[in-house]
Amino acid sequence: MQTIALFGATGQTGKLVLKMALDQGYQIKALVRDTKKVDYYSNNLTIVKGDVLNYENVETTIKDCDLVVSLFGHVKNSPEWLQTNGTNHIVKAMNRFGIRKIISLSGGGLPFPEKDQPKFADKLIRAIMKIAFSKALDDAIQHSKVLKESGLDWVIIRGPRLTNEKPKESYRVGWVGVNSGTKIARADLSDFILKQVDSDEFIHQMPFVSY
Template sequence: MKLVIFGANGPTGRLATAQALAEGHTVTAVTRHPQAFPLSGPALHVAKADALDPEAVDRAVAGHDAVISTLGVPYGSEAVTTFSESAKNIIAAMTAHGIRRLVCVTSTGVPMKPPPGETLIYRKVIVPALLRMGRPLYEDAGRMEQIVARTDLDWTIIRPSGLFEGPAVTDYTVGPPQMIGRFTSRRDLADALIREAVEDRNVRSIVEVITTEGTPSVYRVFLQEALRIGGSGR
């Protein structure tokens, strides 16, 4: 299958690219900085493009079977438009070239509320702090979801929870929004992206991907993802 991956140079994008190549797919990895992309191979094309540039997106999308977007922005960003503007450009390009399958990433923070059944401290302390810092991100991710859902494409939106680095793909859970679960391994997220794209799972649905094995502490993820200590991004 011919896949194009936007945000390919981010932590999740690299994992998704590597997995797709290992499974025998042809991949176009889209990044603004191709010289910094660490992967190579005969089935890989690294394309320089900014997802906010409609013409560059159109060129990158042409000739593929499915589009995966792992684009994201760090906590603390102001006036975020990356999610919504990139979605508009990707959808326009897919429509122009007759490509139907789209899989993209937002966040479990989009509903701006904790799932039912969580602990009092998590609901009253941790989640409000994360939502305050990430509000511009979540609001634009919500706009992206609305833009994607209004299309007639075969789309799937994946919402991960707190992202962390895991050693291997686990027996993660995929389900409807507002599941209980605070963490998502980037390897699990990358695997879910590939599975959705190539196996046409959960078409025209929003799903969450939750990791339950080997998860870190809430404190660690809070520091790494919210305060950008130790890295950030999708």
């Protein structure tokens, strides 16, 4: 079973991915700033205390892993270029250790013009996001450029409004405006994230997961 370097393991989605991954038998190395926020332990879990903005911490986390799952993102008072700078550190460490694959989580506001066909409502939502969440959106766009230029096997998973409802165990995988809805439970999103660990279906793409 593969070893996953996990970033963002103490977020609402990250906690679910961590538990699911351990339940499925994966080995996990997780970088966390506050170890008290880790509420699920296993012999297959290694915790690295540190920050994604510290390159040495990132390198320690990625060493001896097979791939990266990156779920960290903006919270209150986050640095403006958190996702971009953290992703730069991750890519640098991946290249050092010869790790090829990274699965990254972002929001539906991140455009993927190669496949998206946004309708009026989608364009309106993006316009609102550009005003209300401009820093986070700019950071998400720049982080996607880092991955696109990395030469790595990347997948950026996008979702709409995330909820904490029980999983339906059924969801759609499409693109903005194409086979897409307006919400998804974090549990179902987490299921899709983990399915990409052993799948190359969406390499170099940005699938949109929703109900």
